[in-house]
Amino acid sequence: MRTLLSRLPxxxxxxxxxLARELKQRMRGRLTWLVVTGYLAILALILRFVxxxxxxxxxxxxxxxxxxxxxxRSIFHWLLFFMLMxxxxxxxxxxxxxxxxxxxxxxxxxxxxxxxxPRSIVLGKLLxxxxxxxxxxxxxxxxxxxxxxxxxxSVTEVLKGVAMILLxxxxxxxxxxxxxxxxxxxxxxxxxxxGLTAALTVGTFIVYGGQRAMDGPIGKASPAILALNPxxxxxxxxxxxxxxxxxxxxxxxLADLIRPDTFGFATxxxxxxxxxxxxxxxxxxxxxxxxxxxxxxxxxxxxxxFGTGAPVPDAPVPVTPPxxxxxxxxxxxxxxxxxxxxxxxxxxSGGSGNGFQFGQFPVDVQPQAKVAGVRLWVxxxxxxxxxxxxxxxxxxxRVSLPSARDSS
Amino acid sequence: MTDVVALDEVEEPPEAGAAVAVRxxxxxxxxxxxxxxxxxxLEVPTGSVFGLIGPNGAGKxxxxxxxxxxxxxxxxxxxxxxxxxVHDPRGVRRQVGYMPDVLGVYDNLSVQEYxxxxxxxxxxxxxxxxxxxxxxxxxxxxxxxxxxMVESLSRGMKQRLALARALVHDPEVLLLxxxxxxxxxxxxxxxxxxxxxxxxxxxxxxxxxxILSEMEEMCSHIAIMEAGRLLxxxxxxxxxxxxxxxxxxxxxxxxxxGEVRNFTVADEDEQQALLRxxxxxxxxxxxxxxxxxxxxxxxxxQVTEGTLQ
Numbered sequence: 001m002r003t004l005l006s007r008l009p010x011x012x013x014x015x016x017x018x019l020a021r022e023l024k025q026r027m028r029g030r031l032t033w034l035v036v037t038g039y040l041a042i043l044a045l046i047l048r049f050v051x052x053x054x055x056x057x058x059x060x061x062x063x064x065x066x067x068x069x070x071x072x073r074s075i076f077h078w079l080l081f082f083m084l085m086x087x088x089x090x091x092x093x094x095x096x097x098x099x100x101x102x103x104x105x106x107x108x109x110x111x112x113x114x115x116x117x118p119r120s121i122v123l124g125k126l127l128x129x130x131x132x133x134x135x136x137x138x139x140x141x142x143x144x145x146x147x148x149x150x151x152x153x154s155v156t157e158v159l160k161g162v163a164m165i166l167l168x169x170x171x172x173x174x175x176x177x178x179x180x181x182x183x184x185x186x187x188x189x190x191x192x193x194x195g196l197t198a199a200l201t202v203g204t205f206i207v208y209g210g211q212r213a214m215d216g217p218i219g220k221a222s223p224a225i226l227a228l229n230p231x232x233x234x235x236x237x238x239x240x241x242x243x244x245x246x247x248x249x250x251x252x253x254l255a256d257l258i259r260p261d262t263f264g265f266a267t268x269x270x271x272x273x274x275x276x277x278x279x280x281x282x283x284x285x286x287x288x289x290x291x292x293x294x295x296x297x298x299x300x301x302x303x304x305x306f307g308t309g310a311p312v313p314d315a316p317v318p319v320t321p322p323x324x325x326x327x328x329x330x331x332x333x334x335x336x337x338x339x340x341x342x343x344x345x346x347x348x349s350g351g352s353g354n355g356f357q358f359g360q361f362p363v364d365v366q367p368q369a370k371v372a373g374v375r376l377w378v379x380x381x382x383x384x385x386x387x388x389x390x391x392x393x394x395x396x397x398r399v400s401l402p403s404a405r406d407s408s
Numbered sequence: 409m410t411d412v413v414a415l416d417e418v419e420e421p422p423e424a425g426a427a428v429a430v431r432x433x434x435x436x437x438x439x440x441x442x443x444x445x446x447x448x449x450l451e452v453p454t455g456s457v458f459g460l461i462g463p464n465g466a467g468k469x470x471x472x473x474x475x476x477x478x479x480x481x482x483x484x485x486x487x488x489x490x491x492x493x494v495h496d497p498r499g500v501r502r503q504v505g506y507m508p509d510v511l512g513v514y515d516n517l518s519v520q521e522y523x524x525x526x527x528x529x530x531x532x533x534x535x536x537x538x539x540x541x542x543x544x545x546x547x548x549x550x551x552x553x554x555x556x557m558v559e560s561l562s563r564g565m566k567q568r569l570a571l572a573r574a575l576v577h578d579p580e581v582l583l584l585x586x587x588x589x590x591x592x593x594x595x596x597x598x599x600x601x602x603x604x605x606x607x608x609x610x611x612x613x614x615x616x617x618x619i620l621s622e623m624e625e626m627c628s629h630i631a632i633m634e635a636g637r638l639l640x641x642x643x644x645x646x647x648x649x650x651x652x653x654x655x656x657x658x659x660x661x662x663x664x665x666g667e668v669r670n671f672t673v674a675d676e677d678e679q680q681a682l683l684r685x686x687x688x689x690x691x692x693x694x695x696x697x698x699x700x701x702x703x704x705x706x707x708x709x710q711v712t713e714g715t716l717q
Binding site (some may be wrong): 020024109110111211403 | 476521
């Protein structure tokens with residue numbers, strides 16, 4: 001790498017010195033290989049567990065490509081969910097010693113009196129932690145490729161999911177760096193970093209649960225607080241659900257929390273006919289824009305909540321007229337005049353268990369969750385940028401010298 | 409309000425070319441109720457080896473930290489190599505090599521990589537690193553340890569490595585905080601030789617220590633601090649003379665026949681007069697004429713003892 005770099009003088013900006021040093025040290029550390037191995041072992045175990053469970057509960061197993069796709073979706077969502085969880089466990093611990101560790105080793109002052117700017121020190125620390133997290137995510141890509149073997153997941157979906165994991169890692173690392181800069185002891189910094197992580201994940205659920213308990217009926221509490229939660233935001237990004245009964249996606253329940261009241265299933269019995277994408281809608285949607293391809297469909301209403309499908313009528317309920325449009329890229333978009341309010345994903349997993357006959361293709365109507373007028377995941381991204389940016393500013397301020405306090 | 413601003417601007421930095429590398433004026437640093445440094449006014453001539461000497465807690469490290477742009481003084485001003493560490497810390501850092509009193513080293517890094525890291529931290533071009541590291545390792549005598557891990561070095565070697573680190577950007581002024589602490593006698597001698605070399609390279613060295621005997625031989629100037637105050641400043645000889653004048657010297661005279669007499673004299677002249685009186689005037693058979701505590705160390709002990717808080 002070094003010879004390569006020296007052969008290309010001026011073509012690459014010099015690597016942040018702190019980052020370069022940290023990468024060397026990190027990869028020479030005794031525990032590094034253990035972390036990587038442990039992380040992959042846990043994910044592999046989860047993969048095996050979900051694979052076995054989902055393929056057993058899905059009738060016909062892999063003879064039926066649709067059932068197979070459902071297994072694929074299940075595996076993908078569960079892996080993503082656990083990767084997110086592992087990131088929440090690993091990143092704060094990895095990053096909380098960034099600045100306080102240097103302080104404890106008495107190396108920080110020597111670093112601060114060089115010409116390195118405080119922001120370079122903080123950024124180098126942040127990037128070194130994120131580089132290792134990225135290594136973990138990249139190392140788990142082979143596991144994420146298993147869903148491709150069984151089907152049901154697109155490359156875009158995988159990329160979206162991985163992007164959400166990395167973005168989550170960035171936010172958590174920013175918070176951990178800030179707590180590491182503010183607190184003198186690594187121990188205290190670690191506790192605060194995990195505390196902040198817990199506040200964003202578990203904490204937001206508790207607040208939301210409290211709101212719902214006060215508000216009474218399900219679905220009335222505002223999910224705005226959940227826009228801080230990386231799990232919910234990921235659920236919003238990787239929409240769609242697996243239809244297999246016992247190994248659904250962990251994101252389904254999360255997505256159900258934040259969806260507007262109106263949604264449902266729809267089905268189209270003539271899916272295979274001419275390659276035409278069919279549309280079905282729930283109540284409350286505005287008429288389709290002019291020129292959109294709409295087709296009649298049947299509609300099964302459900303209520304919101306954990307789990308799906310209750311109550312399901314014995315027979316599909318016909319809905320007319322259909323109120324949705326097919327966009328140019330084949331996606332079915334439901335519009336309320338001001339913009340898209342939902343989209344329909346064609347779930348190829350068959351309708352067994354949800355009142356659909358085999359051979360029909362249930363369509364999952366998923367209205368988009370919005371917070372203050374923007375998509376929930378966009379709201380998450382914006383608040384995350386603000387939180388992370390503020391955290392970095394605090395850290396940079398704290399690392400700047402000369403200070404009036406004794407910083408040794 | 410305007411008064412405060414005016415105070416900052418009243419004192420002009422020393423003009424360029426003035427042979428003063430470090431200057432402080434009324435420098436004061438307070439931590440809560442504790443004055444770490446109190447109204448310190450110093451001038452360090454360019455090219456000198458300036459020893460800051462005092463017992464633990466005298467304010468030596470705090471003074472060096474302020475000069476190295478780590479701490480802001482509560483009041484007073486400082487100039488280091490023509491820059492104000494409070495308002496132009498980067499200007500100071502460019503020209504100052506600072507070695508803190510604690511040796512922090514990184515795990516999993518070789519000696520060469522350690523120095524390269526600091527070269528990168530000073531934004532030195534990568535093409536210069538090899539020559540730089542070679543030169544520094546030769547200077548501090550660590551060539552054979554080039555590929556050793558930093559944490560495996562002995563304390564003396566770490567100290568020399570820390571000195572090499574402070575020299576990475578070829579600074580004009582070196583601020584060394586207790587560089588000799590914890591070293592065995594041999595390592596101390598090596599350090600002294602090394603500092604002599606650096607002085608001959610034209611660098612100004614400010615060095616803090618509580619080991620007076622070391623400073624006596626090494627330093628061209630000595631400042632004695634206690635409880636944040638400057639007690640005395642001058643060349644080791646002047647300091648010795650001035651302090652001796654205060655404390656007096658003890659002279660032990662052994663006479664033939666085993667008799668021992670003790671005298672106290674004020675200075676060199678009085679000491680010679682005493683000898684003349686004993687041998688010539690009184691005609692005594694003097695076997696041994698020993699001046700006790702003529703070393704700075706003893707004088708220092710006598711002077712500072714009473715004022716310790």
